[in-house]
Amino acid sequence: MTRRILIIEDTPTIAKVQKHIAVSSGYTADIAGSLAEAKALVSQNQYFCAVVDFILPDAPNGEAIPCTIKAEIPTIVMTGNLDIKTRETVEKYPIIDYITKENKQAYQYLKRQLQRLPRNENVQVLVVDDSRQTRRYISALLERHKYQVLEAKDGQEGLEVLQNNPEISVIITDNEMPRMSGVELCGEIRRLYSDDDIAIIGISGSNASHLSARFLKNGANDYLRKPFNAEEFYCRLSQNVDMLDNIATIRLQANTDYLTKLPNRRYFFEQTTKVLKSKALKQQSSTLAMIDIDHFKSINDQYGHDAGDDVLSALAVCFKKFFEHDLEARLGGEEFAVFFLQGSVEENLKQLELFRQYLDANSASMTPHKIHFTISIGFVSMAEQKVDALLKAADVKLYDAKEEGRNRVVS
Numbered sequence: 001m002t003r004r005i006l007i008i009e010d011t012p013t014i015a016k017v018q019k020h021i022a023v024s025s026g027y028t029a030d031i032a033g034s035l036a037e038a039k040a041l042v043s044q045n046q047y048f049c050a051v052v053d054f055i056l057p058d059a060p061n062g063e064a065i066p067c068t069i070k071a072e073i074p075t076i077v078m079t080g081n082l083d084i085k086t087r088e089t090v091e092k093y094p095i096i097d098y099i100t101k102e103n104k105q106a107y108q109y110l111k112r113q114l115q116r117l118p119r120n121e122n123v124q125v126l127v128v129d130d131s132r133q134t135r136r137y138i139s140a141l142l143e144r145h146k147y148q149v150l151e152a153k154d155g156q157e158g159l160e161v162l163q164n165n166p167e168i169s170v171i172i173t174d175n176e177m178p179r180m181s182g183v184e185l186c187g188e189i190r191r192l193y194s195d196d197d198i199a200i201i202g203i204s205g206s207n208a209s210h211l212s213a214r215f216l217k218n219g220a221n222d223y224l225r226k227p228f229n230a231e232e233f234y235c236r237l238s239q240n241v242d243m244l245d246n247i248a249t250i251r252l253q254a255n256t257d258y259l260t261k262l263p264n265r266r267y268f269f270e271q272t273t274k275v276l277k278s279k280a281l282k283q284q285s286s287t288l289a290m291i292d293i294d295h296f297k298s299i300n301d302q303y304g305h306d307a308g309d310d311v312l313s314a315l316a317v318c319f320k321k322f323f324e325h326d327l328e329a330r331l332g333g334e335e336f337a338v339f340f341l342q343g344s345v346e347e348n349l350k351q352l353e354l355f356r357q358y359l360d361a362n363s364a365s366m367t368p369h370k371i372h373f374t375i376s377i378g379f380v381s382m383a384e385q386k387v388d389a390l391l392k393a394a395d396v397k398l399y400d401a402k403e404e405g406r407n408r409v410v411s
């Protein structure tokens with residue numbers, strides 16, 4: 001879905017830069033050079049957000065801001081003025097942010113804000129406070145930035161909401177609450193969840209100077225004293241969500257094969273080891289297949305290494321389709337594995353046979369060089385607690401499949 005942004009700016013060069021920033025961040029952009037043009041566009045279109053210049057020929061004192069605010073369009077104000085009067089006028093409105101056009105940094109900041117808004121739609125934030133009024137205030141601030149918001153009235157309820165909503169990634173918690181305080185809640189969350197997955201921001205109206213340290217020592221990532229300034233709140237929140245994002249990106253890169261984007265060997269071993277542990281407790285057997293492209297060396301030799309890469313990527317796409325509920329990985333080179341998470345042994349074998357047949361019949365249409373390729377598969381199902389042992393056993397079957405003529409499943 002492309003998101004539409006309204007840029008209200010009378011200086012064409014600035015409007016052009018803003019449009020470039022918006023388009024490179026995935027938006028489609030409309031430009032209005034005046035308040036009158038903006039009103040016409042707002043009446044005709046739905047906008048995801050707007051960037052509004054404070055001074056326009058027909059709106060010299062920020063009069064364009066209520067135009068987008070009234071239409072419930074999340075609004076970022078850009079202004080060349082740094083004076084207090086401008087700031088006070090801007091702060092009267094529930095805007096997303098205001099940015100002063102001081103230097104190049106301002107446009108980089110705008111870009112970050114435009115990239116954050118669509119991302120925020122997928123970020124769940126839990127607000128824990130016993131005051132309904134404060135909860136509503138914080139939730140309204142969050143909703144303005146398009147976060148998904150959940151609420152709880154004390155630490156105990158906060159934990160329950162967290163357990164029922166595992167996607168929550170940020171918790172904003174008051175300290176002084178009945179049943180369980182914010183500091184106690186922090187400690188409990190950190191016992192259960194790593195700070196790579198959940199960020200906690202503590203808030204309190206207390207004057208006790210040691211409270212920020214107590215929050216931080218109990219696992220909070222940040223602390224705010226009430227009453228807080230909305231601008232500071234947003235800055236701290238964004239920094240914490242950005243940090244979680246960066247950690248998730250690094251984690252994904254560490255677990256993903258760069259060429260095929262399939263999970264890599266490291267991730268496969270980590271995940272299967274976890275599953276094998278729980279299977280051992282239930283005395284269940286495990287089912288695994290090793291898959292290898294036939295005569296891959298001659299594909300490289302005949303068409304070149306890049307064409308070989310195309311084959312690997314095309315095969316990976318099929319893996320994702322055929323084994324979306326299982327654990328698949330590129331172990332290295334032209335070797336892949338599937339650890340089955342569901343289905344009976346017969347169903348797993350049938351699925352592999354369908355996969356093999358599908359590739360034999362369709363592989364020639366999958367790459368630019370129209371290379372026909374096939375795969376051999378070694379399959380095992382056994383009570384085994386170590387993934388290496390399962391892979392070794394499947395590799396023996398794979399060797400048999402190659403010996404028996406390739407393009408087959410051997411179990």
Ligand SMILES: Nc1nc2c(ncn2[C@@H]2O[C@H](COP(=O)(O)OP(=O)(O)OP(=O)(O)O)[C@@H](O)[C@H]2O)c(=O)[nH]1
Pocket residue numbers: 259292293294295296297298300304305306307308309312332333334402406
């Ligand atoms: N294009 C490309 N080739 C790779 C990559 N990784 C490994 N290879 C090549 O994969 C080939 C594997 O060849 P072999 O192990 O001899 O196996 P094969 O030719 O597939 O023969 P069989 O497995 O016996 O059917 C080697 O030529 C490697 O250079 C890669 O990331 N990209």
